[in-house]
Every structure is written in structure tokens, then in C-alpha cells.
Amino acid sequence: MASSGAKKVRSKEKPGNSPAMLPTLTPSERVDLLRKMVLIRRFEQKAAQAFMQAKIRGFCHLYIGQEAVAVGSISTLHPTDAVITAYRDHGHALARGMSSRECMAELFGKITGCSRGKGGSMHFFSKEKHFHGGHGIVGGQTPLAAGIAFAQKYNGTGEVTVCYLGDGAVNQGAFHEALNLAALWKLPVIYVIENNEYSMGTHQSRSSAGYPLVKRADGYDMAGITANGNDVDDVREKMWDAVQLARTESLPSLVEIKTYRYRGHSMSDPGNYRTKEEIAERKKESEPISMFKERLYKEKVLTEKEYEEIERQSVAEAEDAIAFAEASAEPEVATVFEDIHAPEDQIAEFRPPIGS
Amino acid sequence: MAVITMREALNQALSEEMERDGRVILMGEEVAEYQGAYKVSSGLLQKFGAKRVLDTPISESGFAGLGVGAAMQGLRPVVEFMTWSFSMVAYDQIVNNAGAIRYMSGGQYSIPIVFRGSSGAGLQVGATHSHTPENWYANVPAMTVITPAFPDDAKGLLKSAIRSNNPVCFIENEKLYGFKGEVPEGDVLTTIGQARICREGSQVTLIANSASTHVALASAEQLAADGISAEVVDLRTIKPLDIPTILASVVKTSRVVIVEENKPFAGWGAQVAYEIQHRAFDSLDAPIERVTGLDVPQPYARVLEQAVMPSAERVTEAAKKTLG
Numbered sequence: 001m002a003s004s005g006a007k008k009v010r011s012k013e014k015p016g017n018s019p020a021m022l023p024t025l026t027p028s029e030r031v032d033l034l035r036k037m038v039l040i041r042r043f044e045q046k047a048a049q050a051f052m053q054a055k056i057r058g059f060c061h062l063y064i065g066q067e068a069v070a071v072g073s074i075s076t077l078h079p080t081d082a083v084i085t086a087y088r089d090h091g092h093a094l095a096r097g098m099s100s101r102e103c104m105a106e107l108f109g110k111i112t113g114c115s116r117g118k119g120g121s122m123h124f125f126s127k128e129k130h131f132h133g134g135h136g137i138v139g140g141q142t143p144l145a146a147g148i149a150f151a152q153k154y155n156g157t158g159e160v161t162v163c164y165l166g167d168g169a170v171n172q173g174a175f176h177e178a179l180n181l182a183a184l185w186k187l188p189v190i191y192v193i194e195n196n197e198y199s200m201g202t203h204q205s206r207s208s209a210g211y212p213l214v215k216r217a218d219g220y221d222m223a224g225i226t227a228n229g230n231d232v233d234d235v236r237e238k239m240w241d242a243v244q245l246a247r248t249e250s251l252p253s254l255v256e257i258k259t260y261r262y263r264g265h266s267m268s269d270p271g272n273y274r275t276k277e278e279i280a281e282r283k284k285e286s287e288p289i290s291m292f293k294e295r296l297y298k299e300k301v302l303t304e305k306e307y308e309e310i311e312r313q314s315v316a317e318a319e320d321a322i323a324f325a326e327a328s329a330e331p332e333v334a335t336v337f338e339d340i341h342a343p344e345d346q347i348a349e350f351r352p353p354i355g356s
Numbered sequence: 357m358a359v360i361t362m363r364e365a366l367n368q369a370l371s372e373e374m375e376r377d378g379r380v381i382l383m384g385e386e387v388a389e390y391q392g393a394y395k396v397s398s399g400l401l402q403k404f405g406a407k408r409v410l411d412t413p414i415s416e417s418g419f420a421g422l423g424v425g426a427a428m429q430g431l432r433p434v435v436e437f438m439t440w441s442f443s444m445v446a447y448d449q450i451v452n453n454a455g456a457i458r459y460m461s462g463g464q465y466s467i468p469i470v471f472r473g474s475s476g477a478g479l480q481v482g483a484t485h486s487h488t489p490e491n492w493y494a495n496v497p498a499m500t501v502i503t504p505a506f507p508d509d510a511k512g513l514l515k516s517a518i519r520s521n522n523p524v525c526f527i528e529n530e531k532l533y534g535f536k537g538e539v540p541e542g543d544v545l546t547t548i549g550q551a552r553i554c555r556e557g558s559q560v561t562l563i564a565n566s567a568s569t570h571v572a573l574a575s576a577e578q579l580a581a582d583g584i585s586a587e588v589v590d591l592r593t594i595k596p597l598d599i600p601t602i603l604a605s606v607v608k609t610s611r612v613v614i615v616e617e618n619k620p621f622a623g624w625g626a627q628v629a630y631e632i633q634h635r636a637f638d639s640l641d642a643p644i645e646r647v648t649g650l651d652v653p654q655p656y657a658r659v660l661e662q663a664v665m666p667s668a669e670r671v672t673e674a675a676k677k678t679l680g
Contacts, residue, residue: 119461123461125464133460134460135452140449143421144453146421147421151429154407173417178418178422184413340459342522344520347520347545348547351596352599
């Protein structure tokens with residue numbers, strides 16, 4: 001389902017080895033994809049409620065409507081592959097297997113949060129799950145992704161890096177510098193533009209010249225691939241090509257995934273730049289969870305009753321995460337001076353105690 | 357002990373650390389094939405190969421961030437800015453990524469990276485190429501900021517910086533690359549965060565760093581000719597500051613002149629002055645004087661630029677002022 005106008009660019013006419021085929025998922029694995037999408041939706045809805053109750057502060061960017069992108073793309077990765085994204089990071093963290101509890105606790109600023117309450121909504125991290133943030137400056141994560149991929153290649157691990165960015169980030173200099181370096185040095189990195197059409201409140205028609213955005217790959221002689229972000233199967237299929245290219249040939253690619261967010265840019269956004277009708281229409285024609293659910297019904301791998309059970313479990317997990325976050329302790333004030341510097345082990349510690 | 361230039365000392369440090377640790381890589385503009393814009397990386401490509409010594413495109417934000425990402429994965433990159441004046445286009449990567457990822461992640465990551473390169477004014481390269489940015493980077497909580505003045509310190513401190521598990525801004529001064537001094541051979545480290553008394557004296561303390569240390573030493577000669585005994589403290593490291601060494605000298609002389617090439621507003625000298633008045637108020641016999649670069653963009657014309665730079669004459673005048 002490549003969008004019109006997108007040219008598929010390959011740096012080689014034919015890959016040296018024919019890439020492995022996209023693995024066919026078992027029925028239960030397909031249901032798991034749906035389960036993850038529903039969990040992200042319910043988690044975000046609970047987070048929105050908690051934000052309205054002022055239990056979550058600061059900025060809070062929800063992933064509602066974009067679930068198929070993170071779930072579909074991350075399902076094509078090995079557990080040790082790297083994932084890095086921008087500030088709308090809750091969905092990717094959950095899709096990567098971070099727990100609802102540690103994520104919600106981070107939103108609540110609790111010591112049990114995935115970043116010990118120091119990151120907040122925009123700065124989730126789990127080194128253990130190879131989820132390298134959660135980055136707050138638009139496009140700022142894109143050179144980091146090139147560096148992670150550089151290290152993967154340097155160490156010959158066979159791992160790849162997936163870096164998500166929004167459609168607003170394509171006009172940042174750092175993004176272009178990163179694409180050039182990735183292509184020049186043949187780094188195993190996949191840049192995924194989650195094109196939800198709006199950079200904050202500015203429609204892409206008023207912020208970007210040159211469509212489709214994936215054309216930016218051409219200038220760097222990178223593979224350019226597009227996918228329908230409302231269709232988790234299409235995301236998986238197209239991402240698989242990009243991941244194989246990175247894994248088997250150490251070549252980067254740019255994947256543009258068309259999606260749509262149903263909520264504001266952040267919880268602080270009244271959304272005056274688009275109509276309620278526009279949102280309703282987009283939901284009606286291509287809501288990713290309903291679309292996939294209906295497909296699974298047709299495939300007879302899911303019954304309505306089973307779906308209800310998924311809903312019930314997802315709501316329960318999100319509520320449990322809220323309860324866990326509420327019950328968790330605030331960070332001790334003394335922790336404000338922790339996590340600034342890593343301990344030294346090759347030279348003597350040379351810093352005076354903080355506050356001395 | 358061998359007498360070598362600052363650039364040779366830096367080259368030895370890089371070479372020895374790359375030899376010792378396969379995770380150390382060097383990247384930057386012209387560091388490989390060209391052998392370094394200032395020849396600091398001369399011969400390293402031949403010794404360690406293109407996998408570890410990498411010419412980058414002119415993309416400071418891109419390659420500085422790439423270095424941070426590689427450090428998050430356990431490599432120990434040395435990222436060269438041809439001059440620190442160019443680091444400003446990488447400021448977000450240095451401040452927000454190198455400077456905050458460990459903290460923002462609750463301590464999950466170490467960022468063992470060294471950003472290094474030349475800096476400073478005085479060679480008539482105009483406003484865009486003359487910055488001394490140590491105070492900008494010292495304002496980043498996680499950052500270590502090192503500014504060597506002598507070849508032995510350049511080598512010993514760079515080796516320590518590469519072995520640190522935390523981000524370091526290692527700010528060299530272009531005027532000093534050809535400066536020669538005795539440098540011990542082999543694996544000799546200089547401790548980060550320790551100032552050096554490079555001339556003992558009793559009546560006034562001149563506190564300086566990097567090229568300004570040499571300005572202070574020249575002033576101390578002038579003062580000696582007038583019968584005034586000046587002590588010169590080379591900070592070596594701007595962050596963390598070696599406050600005990602500073603205070604010991606202040607207690608001894610009771611008078612202070614701070615010499616810094618950067619602009620005056622919120623320059624590191626303001627912090628040093630604060631620390632002294634706060635901790636050794638009763639030891640002071642005169643207000644602390646500062647001699648800084650003048651608060652103007654760096655001009656090109658020689659006569660204008662020389663007026664802007666701290667000079668031995670300005671330092672001598674300030675020192676005499678503290679003596680009444």
C-alpha cells in the first residue's frame with residue numbers, strides 16, 4: 001500500500017542474498033498485536049484522565065490513533081535491536097515491552113518510574129529493553145540513532161536501530177545531518193517518519209515543501225519506503241523490508257508511515273487548527289484498532305467475546321498502573337543529586353561532593 | 357624528559373589511549389586523511405585505520421550527536437571540533453544529549469565522550485572563529501571542562517578525559533599548539549580538577565587558564581621587575597574548580613587578579629570571584645580584579661583585536677591596583 005508518488009529506492013539493484021521473508025504470525029501472535037494496540041489506547045486514556053486531575057503535570061503527548069505504527073514496526077525487531085524516539089514516546093515504550101506500571105509511575109513523577117521520576121512524559125528510557133528514549137527536542141534524537149547504529153556496526157552485533165520522528169522533524173537540520181551520515185557510513189538504522197500531518201498545530205502543507213516526505217531519502221541515495229500507519233499488517237510488511245536491509249546489508253532507510261493522532265499535540269492543546277469533523281471522519285474511515293479487529297474477526301482468529309476480554313484486561317492493566325503510580329513513593333529529595341555522573345573506574349574520582 | 361609541542365603532546369595522548377582501548381575512536385572534520393586541521397591527529401589514520409579515525413562531513417550537530425549515541429552504546433568517542441567556535445551548531449547535542457541523558461534516564465546510561473578542539477582569539481580570524489566557550493559549557497551540570505596551558509598537562513589531562521566515564525569538553529587554545537615543554541613519556545596521567553601553581557609569589561595571586569596563564573606569567577615577570585611578587589595559579593580544569601588551591605593562594609597573598617580570555621558577563625572568573633569572597637572574605641585586602649576579553653564581538657583588525665585581548669600590561673595594571 002505504498003502511497004502514490006513515493007519512489008522505492010534501492011542502493012543496489014539486487015541484494016546479494018535474497019532477504020528472509022516476513023515471518024507469518026500465528027493466530028495468537030496476531031491477537032497479541034491487537035492486544036498491544038488496545039493496551040496503548042487504554043493506557044493513554046487513563047493518562048489523559050490523570051492529567052485532567054493534575055496528577056500528571058508538565059507536557060503529556062498522547063499516542064492515541066498512532067498505535068499501529070509502534071506496534072507493527074517494533075514487532076519486526078529482535079529484542080536486542082535498538083529503539084529511540086521523540087517526546088510522544090509512551091506507545092513505543094509499551095510496544096517495546098516496558099511495563100505499564102513503570103511508564104505510568106514516570107508520568108506521576110514517582111521513584112518507581114522508568115526514569116526514576118527524572119524524565120517525565122517526554123523522557124522514558126529502558127536500557128534493559130534497548131529503548132533509548134524519549135527525547136524532547138524535535139529531531140535531536142536522529143543523530144543519536146546514527147551513533148547507536150554506528151556502535152552496533154563497529155561491534156559487529158548484527159543489531160539494527162529504529163528511530164522514530166514526527167513529520168515536523170523533517171525540517172530540522174539535525175535530521176538531514178543524520179540521514180547523510182547514515183547513508184555515507186552505511187549504518188544499520190531505519191528512520192521512521194510518523195506522519196500525523198501536523199507539526200504541533202501547523203498542517204504539513206504549511207510547514208514542509210516537497211511531498212511525499214519520504215522523497216528526502218532520494219537526496220541521500222537511501223531506500224525510501226512508505227506504509228499505511230492505520231494498517232498494522234502493512235506497517236509490519238514495509239518495516240520488514242527496511243529492517244532486513246539494515247540487518248543483512250547494513251544499509252539505512254527512510255520509512256514514511258501515514259498516521260493520524262486523534263488527540264491534541266499535547267494535553268495542553270485545544271486543537272483549534274482542525275475541525276471535530278475532520279477527526280471524526282478520519283476515525284470513521286481508518287481507525288487502526290477497529291480495522292485490525294475486524295480483519296481478525298474475518299480471519300476467524302478472534303471472536304467478539306475474546307475482544308471484550310482484551311478490552312477488559314487492557315483497562316484493568318491501565319487501572320493497575322494508575323493505582324501503582326499513585327501508591328508509589330515520591331523521590332527522596334536527596335535523589336536530586338544522584339544520576340548526574342557515572343562512577344569513575346579508570347581514573348580516581350575527581351569531583352568534590354555536590355553541595356560542598 | 358622530551359621537549360615537545362602541545363600538538364605533539366595531544367597526539368601522543370590520543371595515540372596511547374587508542375592503543376590501550378579498542379573502544380576509543382576519533383572523529384571530526386579533516387582528522388583522518390588531512391591529518392588534522394591543526395595536525396593534532398597526524399598519523400593516527402595510518403596507525404589505527406579508517407574504522408577508528410573517521411573524517412566527518414561538515415555536520416557538527418550530526419557527528420556530535422552520533423558520538424553521543426555511540427557513547428550510549430559503550431564506545432568512547434573523541435569528537436574533534438575543528439574549532440570550538442563551530443560547536444555552537446552542535447549545542448543541543450552537547451547540552452541536552454551528552455549533558456542530560458544520564459540524568460533524565462535516572463542513571464541508566466554513561467556518556468564517556470570527549471569533545472575537543474581548538475579555541476580562542478588573537479589570530480585575527482574575526483568574531484565567528486574566536487570564541488573561548490569554557491564558561492558556556494561549564495554551565496552544564498554534568499560537564500567536565502578542561503583547558504590545558506602546557507604540553508604535559510595537555511597530554512596527561514587528555515588521557516584522563518578519555519578514561520573518564522562522563523562527558524568532557526576539552527578546550528585547547530590555537531595559540532598554544534606550537535608551545536613547547538617537557539612532557540613525560542608514556543602512561544602519565546594528570547588528575548582532572550587540580551590547579552597548578554606555576555609561579556610562586558607572595559603579594560598578589562593571578563588566577564588564569566589556558567593561553568591566559570601565559571599572559572599572567574608575562575605579567576608576573578613585569579611585576580617582578582617592579583619588585584612585586586606575584587603567584588600564578590593555572591586552573592587547568594574549569595569544572596570542577598579546584599577551590600582549595602585557589603583559597604590557599606588567596607590566604608597567602610590577600611590580593612587577586614583573575615585573567616580570562618572569554619567575555620566578562622558570567623565568565624568563569626565571576627564564579628571564581630564569588631567563591632573567593634564567599635569563602636575567604638576576611639583574607640582579602642582589596643577588591644578582586646578581573647581582566648577579561650572586552651565585551652565586544654571579536655574584531656578583525658590587529659590593533660582592535662589586541663585591544664580586546666587580555667594583555668600582560670592590563671594584568672600588571674590590575675595587580676598594582678590591588679596593591680593600592
